[in-house]
Amino acid sequence: MGYRMSSVSLLGLTIGASFDDVAKAIILETRRRGYTRAESVACVSTGIQESGLRMVWSPNGLWFGYFQQDSSYPNRMDPYGNIVGFLDRLDKKRGSAGASPDPFKNIFWLQQRPGDPSAELAFQRGRQAYLAEIERHVAQAEQLHDRLVGGQPVEAQPMNRPDFNEYPIWSASNSGRDGATIDLFLLHTQEGNGNADSLARWLSSPTNEVSYHYTISEDYNDHGVTVCDVVDTDRCSWSALSANRRSINLCFAGSRASWSREEWLRQSRAIDVAAYLVAQDCMKYNIAPNVIPGPNYNADPPGISDHRYCTNYLKDGNTHTDVGDNFPWDVFEAALHKYAKPAAVRPAPGFQYPPTEEMIKQIWEQLFGFKARGWEDLFGKTANGSRGKFTVEAIADLYRRIDALTHDKNDANEDKSTKKPNSPKDKGRSSG
Numbered sequence: 001m002g003y004r005m006s007s008v009s010l011l012g013l014t015i016g017a018s019f020d021d022v023a024k025a026i027i028l029e030t031r032r033r034g035y036t037r038a039e040s041v042a043c044v045s046t047g048i049q050e051s052g053l054r055m056v057w058s059p060n061g062l063w064f065g066y067f068q069q070d071s072s073y074p075n076r077m078d079p080y081g082n083i084v085g086f087l088d089r090l091d092k093k094r095g096s097a098g099a100s101p102d103p104f105k106n107i108f109w110l111q112q113r114p115g116d117p118s119a120e121l122a123f124q125r126g127r128q129a130y131l132a133e134i135e136r137h138v139a140q141a142e143q144l145h146d147r148l149v150g151g152q153p154v155e156a157q158p159m160n161r162p163d164f165n166e167y168p169i170w171s172a173s174n175s176g177r178d179g180a181t182i183d184l185f186l187l188h189t190q191e192g193n194g195n196a197d198s199l200a201r202w203l204s205s206p207t208n209e210v211s212y213h214y215t216i217s218e219d220y221n222d223h224g225v226t227v228c229d230v231v232d233t234d235r236c237s238w239s240a241l242s243a244n245r246r247s248i249n250l251c252f253a254g255s256r257a258s259w260s261r262e263e264w265l266r267q268s269r270a271i272d273v274a275a276y277l278v279a280q281d282c283m284k285y286n287i288a289p290n291v292i293p294g295p296n297y298n299a300d301p302p303g304i305s306d307h308r309y310c311t312n313y314l315k316d317g318n319t320h321t322d323v324g325d326n327f328p329w330d331v332f333e334a335a336l337h338k339y340a341k342p343a344a345v346r347p348a349p350g351f352q353y354p355p356t357e358e359m360i361k362q363i364w365e366q367l368f369g370f371k372a373r374g375w376e377d378l379f380g381k382t383a384n385g386s387r388g389k390f391t392v393e394a395i396a397d398l399y400r401r402i403d404a405l406t407h408d409k410n411d412a413n414e415d416k417s418t419k420k421p422n423s424p425k426d427k428g429r430s431s432g
């Protein structure tokens with residue numbers, strides 16, 4: 001897909017990051033994606049409403065983080081993953097035919113009724129008060145925006161992004177991944193003449209029933225590199241039969257498996273950009289960036305290889321032999337290491353304790369609920385209805401109920417004259 005995960009703007013964002021730091025991370029990431037000021041502000045206002053810009057659980061324990069994500073967001077526990085996950089899905093909404101010119105309505109659509117065909121219908125059918133709720137913090141979000149990034153130039157792309165043009169020419173030749181884990185990135189040749197654009201247009205015809213996620217080519221005259229997005233990487237392209245569900249596929253347009261190294265190196269800028277795309281998707285999908293070059297493949301997935309890897313090593317029913325013997329894997333791998341480097345400074349996905357101050361806040365919230373409003377959804381309200389019950393009050397309720405049950409049982413036992421004498425619990429209590 002067209003979106004590239006930032007390796008720059010969100011670095012250093014931890015689970016206990018300050019309100020300002022979180023707001024700034026959201027603003028920078030939205031600007032990097034080409035959002036207007038109004039769109040960035042809408043995202044920050046929503047985050048303030050949903051979480052106060054903190055990595056917290058909803059009172060009912062179902063949603064987590066700045067944007068209150070459910071468990072369908074795989075990286076919601078990670079501050080970076082929470083923001084990126086929200087914006088990835090928002091990008092699809094705002095870039096689709098059903099999008100509204102009002103950025104808040106696109107957020108409404110995503111957060112309230114993502115299955116509806118348009119933002120407007122979602123608003124008509126949904127809980128309309130939610131729109132006012134997420135708009136409530138606009139003034140504060142505008143101030144944050146202008147104070148934190150006002151006057152700074154838009155950071156359009158990560159600093160190490162190579163120069164290339166990228167645009168979508170979508171193909172209907174794709175399908176769902178059925179929950180498969182992506183563990184391969186496969187390179188292909190076209191075995192024909194053309195460039196990224198002409199190949200993508202051919203793939204976009206449903207009668208051809210073949211596709212890749214990306215087509216790429218370098219112009220032989222001006223050496224500009226073009227990338228066409230043909231299939232969203234969240235879905236399968238139709239490139240490598242039974243390997244489709246587990247792989248992301250890129251085709252060098254105009255290339256042939258019979259090419260010499262010299263012929264390949266005439267596409268060296270396209271190879272460099274391909275490595276950049278691979279690095280971004282490896283970070284996004286947690287694919288280890290291991291290059292498994294042919295022809296003597298010597299490693300199991302995960303990794304980056306070619307179509308022939310499926311044929312010769314996985315023996316999964318594929319028969320193609322691209323990208324051939326002379327693809328410059330050394331050049332590709334060097335470029336990949338250049339672009340994959342930022343992954344090393346991303347927070348490791350393993351468990352990590354939050355800062356002490358954050359842990360204290362979380363303990364407080366376990367005891368007294370979000371913003372000390374108690375746990376209404378879990379334990380009900382206090383007798384005067386002023387707030388939800390605190391955890392200790394709920395335990396007291398629970399104790400009273402158990403006590404009442406025990407009491408009833410003792411009464412019943414008393415009737416049968418089997419009550420134990422000297423039960424400490426019965427001391428000082430009038431018999432019922």
Ligand SMILES: [Zn+2]
Nearest residue numbers: 188307320322
């Ligand atoms: Zn192939």
